[in-house]
Amino acid sequence: MTSSYLQQASQHSLIMVAMSTDRPNEALRWLKERLATISDVNTARNALNWDRQTYMPEGGVAGRAEQLATLSRLVHEMLVSREAAELMAALENPEPGSKDFAFVRLARREYERSAKLPNRLVEELARATALAQPAWEQARARSDWASFEPHLGKILLLQRESAECLGYEDHPYDALLDFYEPGAKKARLQEMFDELKAKLVPLIREISALSDGKCSRPLYGSFDEKKQEEFVRKVVSDFGYDWKRGRLDRVVHPFCISLGGPGDVRITTRFDSDHLSPGLFGTFHEAGHAMYEQGIDPAYSRSPLSGGTSMGVHESQSRLWENLVGRSRMFWSFYYPSLRETFPEALGDADLETFYRAINEVKPSEIRVEADELTYNLHILLRFELEISLIEEDLAVAELPAAWNAKMEEYLGVTPEDETNGVLQDVHWAAGLFGYFPTYTIGNVLAAQLFEEALKAHPEIPEEMGHGEFGTLRGWLWENIHRHGSRYDPDELIEMATGRPLETASYLRYLKNKFGELYGLSSE
Ligand code: ZN
Numbered sequence: 001m002t003s004s005y006l007q008q009a010s011q012h013s014l015i016m017v018a019m020s021t022d023r024p025n026e027a028l029r030w031l032k033e034r035l036a037t038i039s040d041v042n043t044a045r046n047a048l049n050w051d052r053q054t055y056m057p058e059g060g061v062a063g064r065a066e067q068l069a070t071l072s073r074l075v076h077e078m079l080v081s082r083e084a085a086e087l088m089a090a091l092e093n094p095e096p097g098s099k100d101f102a103f104v105r106l107a108r109r110e111y112e113r114s115a116k117l118p119n120r121l122v123e124e125l126a127r128a129t130a131l132a133q134p135a136w137e138q139a140r141a142r143s144d145w146a147s148f149e150p151h152l153g154k155i156l157l158l159q160r161e162s163a164e165c166l167g168y169e170d171h172p173y174d175a176l177l178d179f180y181e182p183g184a185k186k187a188r189l190q191e192m193f194d195e196l197k198a199k200l201v202p203l204i205r206e207i208s209a210l211s212d213g214k215c216s217r218p219l220y221g222s223f224d225e226k227k228q229e230e231f232v233r234k235v236v237s238d239f240g241y242d243w244k245r246g247r248l249d250r251v252v253h254p255f256c257i258s259l260g261g262p263g264d265v266r267i268t269t270r271f272d273s274d275h276l277s278p279g280l281f282g283t284f285h286e287a288g289h290a291m292y293e294q295g296i297d298p299a300y301s302r303s304p305l306s307g308g309t310s311m312g313v314h315e316s317q318s319r320l321w322e323n324l325v326g327r328s329r330m331f332w333s334f335y336y337p338s339l340r341e342t343f344p345e346a347l348g349d350a351d352l353e354t355f356y357r358a359i360n361e362v363k364p365s366e367i368r369v370e371a372d373e374l375t376y377n378l379h380i381l382l383r384f385e386l387e388i389s390l391i392e393e394d395l396a397v398a399e400l401p402a403a404w405n406a407k408m409e410e411y412l413g414v415t416p417e418d419e420t421n422g423v424l425q426d427v428h429w430a431a432g433l434f435g436y437f438p439t440y441t442i443g444n445v446l447a448a449q450l451f452e453e454a455l456k457a458h459p460e461i462p463e464e465m466g467h468g469e470f471g472t473l474r475g476w477l478w479e480n481i482h483r484h485g486s487r488y489d490p491d492e493l494i495e496m497a498t499g500r501p502l503e504t505a506s507y508l509r510y511l512k513n514k515f516g517e518l519y520g521l522s523s524e
Contacts, residue, residue: 027090106304136430176435221346261301288321295482315443
């Protein structure tokens with residue numbers, strides 16, 4: 001507390017000196033310093049978070065919650081302080097297209113967004129979600145919706161209030177989306193989901209009628225966790241993940257986190273000794289996120305230009321490596337022999353084709369995180385539609401479990417056996433993340449669009465994947481996506497990289513080709 005007060009006081013007087021000069025660039029220089037300080041506090045918060053989820057002993061829980069809350073409050077205070085307001089007012093617009101122009105645009109957006117949310121609301125949301133998450137854990141363990149319902153009701157009220165404070169043109173959901181996907185609109189997402197639903201629902205029905213649901217058997221058996229780890233470490237090294245600027249640790253819920261610019265980007269994963277998929281595809285996924293962060297121009301560090309530009313663009317990178325590379329035949333034509341040698345007992349009977357079919361089995365199921373590429377987006381569509389109904393007050397929180405089950409039946413032909421496997425399966429709503437789910441589907445759609453474009457520029461990419469070489473693909477992604485950090489908003493970046501806005505055509509083409517061939521469907 002003391003150091004923060006002194007820091008603010010001394011900065012304030014320095015800023016006043018700066019303001020009294022006639023050099024408007026001084027305001028920009030001061031703002032950069034201030035935001036660098038805020039970025040350092042955020043990085044410290046990330047380090048504490050990483051530790052909390054990896055190595056912290058159980059006794060640290062309460063103390064760590066206080067430390068994290070304090071750092072969050074400090075960041076918000078620094079962002080909306082009078083000094084920051086004065087700096088913003090004194091700023092002149094830099095030359096359009098310049099790095100400084102992007103810096104000022106992002107700084108203003110961050111400031112304006114923070115300033116619109118009253119401190120009271122920020123605190124209430126922090127408290128409500130801090131209480132809701134352990135309540136959700138217990139409710140999920142006991143399949144006890146009723147005990148979680150009042151928490152979600154409270155969070156929903158605060159989300160609606162946040163949307164009103166932030167403001168929107170067409171729909172309150174747009175205000176919430178903007179946190180995760182700047183520029184995204186509910187109306188445009190609705191169109192995207194309608195296109196996906198129209199094509200995917202009949203395709204999944206056709207495949208389900210043909211499938212015996214037993215293809216994935218080779219993935220279940222006995223798989224030594226140490227050997228799994230050695231294998232995925234080799235693969236993500238080949239992808240191009242840089243170990244001098246990263247590390248891999250084990251956790252319950254895997255994530256990727258940057259501890260200050262591209263110089264320290266860590267991944268986490270989990271291994272299941274009875275099931276091969278989580279360790280393999282989870283690690284490929286996180287490495288995709290991490291290579292994005294490692295590729296960002298180091299000059300953007302400690303500024304709003306650092307980090308990925310949106311959750312959807314971030315997810316496009318993880319999905320690209322997990323699915324378009326990691327679930328492809330070319331990839332496994334190179335890696336499967338060594339995987340089979342690693343696990344001769346479990347995989348001895350499965351040849352390459354059997355394994356390829358196992359990792360790409362289409363099987364409608366109740367759990368999102370276990371869903372295949374084809375059914376995954378219907379899980380997201382369901383959550384997107386329910387979130388909108390909740391925000392519009394079309395649906396009461398009490399009616400949510402029934403609405404969930406009805407949509408599961410309609411889209412996937414599955415009825416969850418209980419609330420644990422239904423409405424209570426994800427942490428997102430307990431964490432206050434309304435508007436986050438659609439970014440998963442944006443990521444899937446964008447991954448296919450980017451991959452198609454990379455292949456147009458470099459038709460040799462699949463051939464290289466068949467030799468365990470990924471430099472050309474990673475180079476294309478670095479050139480077109482990674483190095484830019486947050487400098488461009490998603491729409492602009494996608495247009496620059498692919499020559500067109502985000503659209504479902506490439507993705508639907510990819511799914512139809514891949515699964516049509518796998519299940520022997522006739523192509524019209
Ligand atoms: Zn991800």
